[in-house]
Amino acid sequence: MSPGVAARAARAGGALVGQVRSSLGGSSSPAGASRPASGWLAVTVLCEPGALDPAALPAPLAELGDRIEVDVRPAPGDKGTELYARLRGRKARGGGSAGSRLTGNDAEAELRSALRRAKQLVEVGEVLAVDPAPHGKRSATPSGAVLESWTKDAPAAGVL
């Protein structure tokens, strides 16, 4: 699939999800799909706060260097450590449409993926891989193209 077709397929998938979630939520924007106003994205990692040093971050976040700022706080109730990160120089509002966030085609997709991978490295010691997974013949269909594109972007997509 060409990049242009993939991008169109992703947009189609994003629009579809946005439409479904909007209809369920009864609003013009899917519930929970907007970026927080502060720009912080967060995951809770099951580790002691000292295991997450903003000066020595896990590789996926360290690779983003000065493009991000990071904060670390103890989570209440022995749930571990809250790891926050946001892009420097981001737009004050927006952060991409709900559809683009849900399909991993927004400006924060790379950061979202990095947070998830950092959490796995601390908790499990490795990042889970699924591909190449055995499969049979893939017939070329429009719905298949949408799904393949969405799956490809799914590690960086979502409401995180």
Add this chain to the structure above:
Amino acid sequence: MRAVTWQGVNEIGVEDVPDPAILNGHDIIVEVGLSATCGSDLHLLGGYIPAMRAGDVLGHEFMGTVVETGPAVTKHQMGDRVVVVSFTSCGQCWYCRQGLFSLCDNGNPNPGITEALWGQSIGGCYGYSHAMGGWAGSHAQYIRVPYADQGAFAIPENVSDQRALFASDAAPTGWTGAHQAGVQPGDVVAVWGAGGVGQMAARAAMLMGAERVVVIDRFDNRLEQVRTHIGADTIDYEHSDVPAELREMSGGRGPDVCIEAVGMEAHSPGPQHVYDQVKQQMRLQTDRPTAVREAIYSCRKGGTVFTLGVFGGVVDKFPLGAVMNKALTLRGAQQHGHRYIPEILDHMSRDEVRTEHLATHVMSIEDGAKGYRMFKEKEDGCVRAVFVPGA
């Protein structure tokens, strides 16, 4: 290797696919001995769970032999006979450490899809769509098992392959329902659905001390299995008023715990079935909640209703008024099998849980399409079609 694949709505094929490989240090490769069809597969087959791609390998309930181990695996070695839980869960995140393994933060490599649909992602499941991780399924000669120290369990010597097979999914799903619903000694428990999961939920409730367990279905052979192999009472809903029968069986109170083990394609003899079918086919609702509604109306005041059958999206005509005014607790979950399988294997080894009767039709993997047809249409009394990849 040969594998049973989803090829489109109501289209199953058997084809050659590449062998799996170790991709992570915690992986093992299992040579599949037995792999069962599951009622939840029918939702994939019917197109009700849309994130399937032509060529995807089906199957999530299986046992077999370890043939390769990753460098970080400590619990298993080549030649071990194992049963594998259908969910992929890391065992290290907060949810796993609480015993809520199907809610694992790390076991689904495609979290964006379920976050978009449900607001948050849960763990992954073998052969259960790209929304649940895109993992290749077990209807194949070999399968890759990630997080193997967490999800694969050695089978006791005195437990047969056919018994251990159902410790992968049906039994731990049943245990999840009964335990998470809080079944207590002395409870009256009603279970909707006499398939493998419903039967195992009933057996779990009995072993947890329930005073009386009643299973509801319409198929004579399944109800007979419940009476013979599980030891529970039965109601045929096509010939009975279920809430009335349950009231009589519980001194007028209604069951303390109601476990729904039917899912999104529920059937009923009344006009509400037509209503739900039309709305589902027009995509105005994704799931048919017939049995859940009946469970809510039947449950005693202050009791618990547990949705154990698989639902994917939204439903209509949900009796929220009954939930609120009767002070019901409504819970649901995919299976947290990692915490229940050791206990289930112990029960199996003591002959307290028997499951061989569920495997009514055992066949070669080359008969994949036939097996799913028989299972879906319940031909010849099929309760579960089980594939033998090595045959």
